[in-house]
Amino acid sequence: xxxxGTVFRNLSRTPDEIRAExxxxxxxxxxxxxxxxxxxxxxxxxxxxxxxxxxxxxRGGTSIEATIIDGTGHMVAKWLGRDRMLGIxxxxxxxxxxxxxxxxQGELVILNPEYSxxxxxxxx
Amino acid sequence: MNRxxxxxxxxxxxxxxxxxxxxxxxxxxxIALPVFASDALSSMSYATQEVLLVLALxxxxxxxxxxxxxxxxxxxxxxxxxxxxxxxxxxxxxxGAYAVALENLGMYPGLxxxxxxxxxxxxxVAVSITAGADAVVSAFPEMLEHKLGLTIGLIGxxxxxxxxxxxxxxxxxxxxxxxxxxxxYLLIGTGIVRCLGGCPQAESAHLELExxxxxxxxxxxxxxxxxxxxxTGVEAIAEGVPVFRYPQSKNAATxxxxxxxxxxxxxxxxxWLTDKTNVVYIEHLEGQRTVVAQVANAVFGGGPxxxxxxxxxxxxxxxxxxxxxxxxxxxxxILAKDRFMPGQFKNRGDRLVYSNxxxxxxxxxxxxxxxxxxxxxxxxxxxxxxxxLSFTLAQFGTVxxxxxxxxxxxxxxxxxxxIGAAVTGIxxxxxxxxxxxxxxxxxxxxxxxxxxxxxGIHTHYAEVSEELASPARKPAERRRxxxxxxxxxxxxxxxxxRAIGVVRSMRPxxxxxxxxxxxxxxxxxxxxxxxxxxxxxxxGNVRKRVRDHLLERRQHLxxxxxxxxxxxxxxxxxxxxxxxxxxxxxxxxxxxLTTPGIQLLNVPMVRDEIDPSVDEAVEPARNHxxxxxxxVHNATLQAIEYAESLTATDIRAVSFGLDTxxxxxxxxLWLDARIPHPLEIEASPFRDIGLSLRDYxxxxxxxxxxxxxxxxxxxxxxxxxxxxxxxGQTALIVKRHVLFERGVSAVSIPYHLKAG
Numbered sequence: 001x002x003x004x005g006t007v008f009r010n011l012s013r014t015p016d017e018i019r020a021e022x023x024x025x026x027x028x029x030x031x032x033x034x035x036x037x038x039x040x041x042x043x044x045x046x047x048x049x050x051x052x053x054x055x056x057x058x059r060g061g062t063s064i065e066a067t068i069i070d071g072t073g074h075m076v077a078k079w080l081g082r083d084r085m086l087g088i089x090x091x092x093x094x095x096x097x098x099x100x101x102x103x104x105q106g107e108l109v110i111l112n113p114e115y116s117x118x119x120x121x122x123x124x
Numbered sequence: 125m126n127r128x129x130x131x132x133x134x135x136x137x138x139x140x141x142x143x144x145x146x147x148x149x150x151x152x153x154x155i156a157l158p159v160f161a162s163d164a165l166s167s168m169s170y171a172t173q174e175v176l177l178v179l180a181l182x183x184x185x186x187x188x189x190x191x192x193x194x195x196x197x198x199x200x201x202x203x204x205x206x207x208x209x210x211x212x213x214x215x216x217x218x219x220g221a222y223a224v225a226l227e228n229l230g231m232y233p234g235l236x237x238x239x240x241x242x243x244x245x246x247x248x249v250a251v252s253i254t255a256g257a258d259a260v261v262s263a264f265p266e267m268l269e270h271k272l273g274l275t276i277g278l279i280g281x282x283x284x285x286x287x288x289x290x291x292x293x294x295x296x297x298x299x300x301x302x303x304x305x306x307x308x309y310l311l312i313g314t315g316i317v318r319c320l321g322g323c324p325q326a327e328s329a330h331l332e333l334e335x336x337x338x339x340x341x342x343x344x345x346x347x348x349x350x351x352x353x354x355x356t357g358v359e360a361i362a363e364g365v366p367v368f369r370y371p372q373s374k375n376a377a378t379x380x381x382x383x384x385x386x387x388x389x390x391x392x393x394x395x396w397l398t399d400k401t402n403v404v405y406i407e408h409l410e411g412q413r414t415v416v417a418q419v420a421n422a423v424f425g426g427g428p429x430x431x432x433x434x435x436x437x438x439x440x441x442x443x444x445x446x447x448x449x450x451x452x453x454x455x456x457x458i459l460a461k462d463r464f465m466p467g468q469f470k471n472r473g474d475r476l477v478y479s480n481x482x483x484x485x486x487x488x489x490x491x492x493x494x495x496x497x498x499x500x501x502x503x504x505x506x507x508x509x510x511x512x513l514s515f516t517l518a519q520f521g522t523v524x525x526x527x528x529x530x531x532x533x534x535x536x537x538x539x540x541x542x543i544g545a546a547v548t549g550i551x552x553x554x555x556x557x558x559x560x561x562x563x564x565x566x567x568x569x570x571x572x573x574x575x576x577x578x579x580g581i582h583t584h585y586a587e588v589s590e591e592l593a594s595p596a597r598k599p600a601e602r603r604r605x606x607x608x609x610x611x612x613x614x615x616x617x618x619x620x621x622r623a624i625g626v627v628r629s630m631r632p633x634x635x636x637x638x639x640x641x642x643x644x645x646x647x648x649x650x651x652x653x654x655x656x657x658x659x660x661x662x663x664g665n666v667r668k669r670v671r672d673h674l675l676e677r678r679q680h681l682x683x684x685x686x687x688x689x690x691x692x693x694x695x696x697x698x699x700x701x702x703x704x705x706x707x708x709x710x711x712x713x714x715x716x717l718t719t720p721g722i723q724l725l726n727v728p729m730v731r732d733e734i735d736p737s738v739d740e741a742v743e744p745a746r747n748h749x750x751x752x753x754x755x756v757h758n759a760t761l762q763a764i765e766y767a768e769s770l771t772a773t774d775i776r777a778v779s780f781g782l783d784t785x786x787x788x789x790x791x792x793l794w795l796d797a798r799i800p801h802p803l804e805i806e807a808s809p810f811r812d813i814g815l816s817l818r819d820y821x822x823x824x825x826x827x828x829x830x831x832x833x834x835x836x837x838x839x840x841x842x843x844x845x846x847x848x849x850x851x852g853q854t855a856l857i858v859k860r861h862v863l864f865e866r867g868v869s870a871v872s873i874p875y876h877l878k879a880g
């Protein structure tokens with residue numbers, strides 16, 4: 001029987017908090033993955049998160065951006081000159097590696113990262 | 125949603141779950157058995173009783189036929205279980221009878237099954253809950269006069285449990301299901317032991333019945349048909365394969381076998397005890413207790429075990445209804461995906477269950493119970509036609525499937541399914557013949573009506589998607605149209621002034637204004653001297669005059685040009701009801717939405733935003749235009765053309781989604797269509813587009829004075845009003861959230877569908 005305190009804590013947890021917990025559990029199963037909150041610009045790193053936002057910009061050379069969240073923060077993967085989605089969809093798990101740069105709104109960006117995709121990352 | 129309702133909903137329905145948590149609701153076998161088998165198991169509590177009712181017509185002596193008839197029904201059950209094990213294997217992805225029939229036999233057989241199953245799900249709820257109420261009344265006779273209320277109250281309770289989601293209800297339902305099985309075995313076991321020293325006699329054993337009918341073969345057939353109610357629920361497991369844990373087919377097949385063994389042993393055991401204790405059960409006798417109650421009372425001699433049996437029986441019957449709550453919404457959502465039902469049934473609610481289907485199922489079942497005054501025997505007459513129809517077509521379809529796939533050992537499986545199909549086909553005929561006059565005709569009439577409706581919906585959706593994809597509008601070939609804006613001036617307030625600023629910043633080809641009120645003229649010339657104001661005089665109400673004026677203007681414009689009516693709206697507060705405060709304006713907007721060639725630009729402003737030191741008519745420096753996108757089709761292209769006709773800081777398309785495959789597909793379509801604007805796909809994990817859009821808009825920090833956001837929304841307008849229900853009310857929900865945001869204007873771009 002869960003204590004009353006636990007019951008209240010569970011009731012008061014927001015869906016976002018629960019989500020972050022699920023994501024951290026998934027990252028625990030991967031090697032060498034760093035939390036986004038700990039990253040600095042120009043650092044080479046491997047991160048893993050869920051795709052939360054996709055931006056397709058056909059102006060100039062077509063670019064596709066995917067914003068991932070990992071429970072500690074968010075960052076962007078950006079592919080230049082790419083005109084197919086190739087598996088990029090909302091909710092997809094993205095594990096990527098590359099050198100972090102700064103984006104226009106202060107967020108971290110990895111340009112053309114090495115990456116792999118995992119479906120349904122939030123339940124292993 | 126305000127905070128209080130959010131907390132209320134959290135406590136009653138539970139916290140919202142994000143899409144990623146869906147997988148967690150997969151069921152292990154020990155939970156799946158109660159969830160899917162409770163229907164089949166629970167029918168043991170009334171199957172014997174229904175057989176007895178028919179046999180009673182041939183007098184007391186005929187009652188002993190209950191055992192041979194139960195054996196025959198059990199044999200049938202065994203055949204169906206063995207056959208369904210093959211179906212589950214043939215369709216590891218979930219072989220609902222509908223999917224099987226549609227794939228192998230074609231659209232109409234598929235729709236026959238769909239119609240039959242939808243009706244039977246409703247009946248499962250009605251029959252099970254009514255029988256559950258009977259069990260309660262048998263234990264507590266003083267409840268008899270409240271039976272109808274009790275039945276409908278129980279339906280409400282189960283509905284709530286189901287709106288919370290399947291895993292928790294699965295757990296909730298495990299204990300009573302196993303409790304029922306145990307209590308039945310205890311009853312049968314104790315009965316056997318007590319019979320060793322002479323069987324105890326039931327309270328009704330002394331009743332002598334006159335024979336009103338010969339024990340003719342037809343009566344035996346009727347009794348058999350009544351007993352086949354024991355088979356209901358077997359198909360639920362096949363429908364539910366996708367909800368099982370992996371390996372899904374194997375787990376589902378094992379669950380079927382377990383179900384078969386439990387059902388057969390309980391059915392034969394109960395029928396044997398019924399015979400030995402000489403229970404008599406007849407129609408139209410007020411206050412007689414159910415057969416199970418009489419047997420339990422005789423065997424246990426009343427006492428606590430009698431009440432345990434009654435409570436467990438009532439509980440499992442309530443849970444049996446749950447099978448339908450799992451099956452009906454899933455089937456409805458599959459039908460919606462196949463475009464045989466309105467798209468709303470695809471929506472999972474806050475708790476990741478198909479809320480719309482659940483609510484409709486509950487309402488229909490309650491209606492049926494009310495109409496039949498909670499009389500079990502009359503309700504049961506409607507039952508079974510659908511069950512056997514779908515049994516037969518599903519098995520027959522699977523035979524054809526085996527012939528095409530030809531996996532190793534397919535001949536054996538095909539023969540098993542073939543035998544099953546033939547046997548259930550014969551039983552179907554028996555059921556129809558014996559029950560037709562007693563109510564089954566209603567179901568036989570209803571199925572074609574449902575098929576007709578579903579086919580109509582399908583045709584409509586097919587025509588719409590064809591129309592929307594028509595290559596007549598290719599973005600590369602289109603000419604940029606001119607924008608003509610007409611400001612509707614009801615009074616000169618801050619919102620009207622802001623509308624002037626907004627319109628000026630968009631730099632349309634021309635701006636004009638109309639007013640029903642001649643008194644506004646002088647003030648208008650001070651506010652916007654460059655904009656000509658026309659006073660709408662003449663006959664008819666204001667709505668008609670506005671419409672006539674716009675139609676007259678429209679005649680002189682090119683086909684690619686846009687004519688926008690700008691509607692300033694000063695809102696008293698941020699309360700939702702504010703939207704309904706000006707019924708005249710609402711009616712005007714509605715009538716213009718259905719007028720081809722006219723767009724509506726809403727410029728709302730809440731009273732507390734008014735700042736007397738600001739000249740609202742000055743145009744804002746920045747205007748971000750967002751086009752809401754749900755797919756790449758003509759309605760979207762038209763909205764983008766519209767956005768391009770406005771002078772804006774930037775134009776972008778925004779889509780809110782959650783399905784991985786759908787969003788990937790949308791991205792590829794966007795790239796293929798070579799639309800020269802960025803598309804942002806935002807996660808809406810809690811499935812509330814309105815709230816997601818509101819959060820998205822807030823990042824621009826629009827104040828309406830220097831910076832503003834214009835939301836462009838394509839809206840479908842159908843020729844026939846009844847078709848509107850087939851095209852979600854997303855635009856309405858979105859507008860509700862956008863209207864009260866500071867500095868946000870919203871444009872409706874009606875797309876007039878010719879289809880239908």
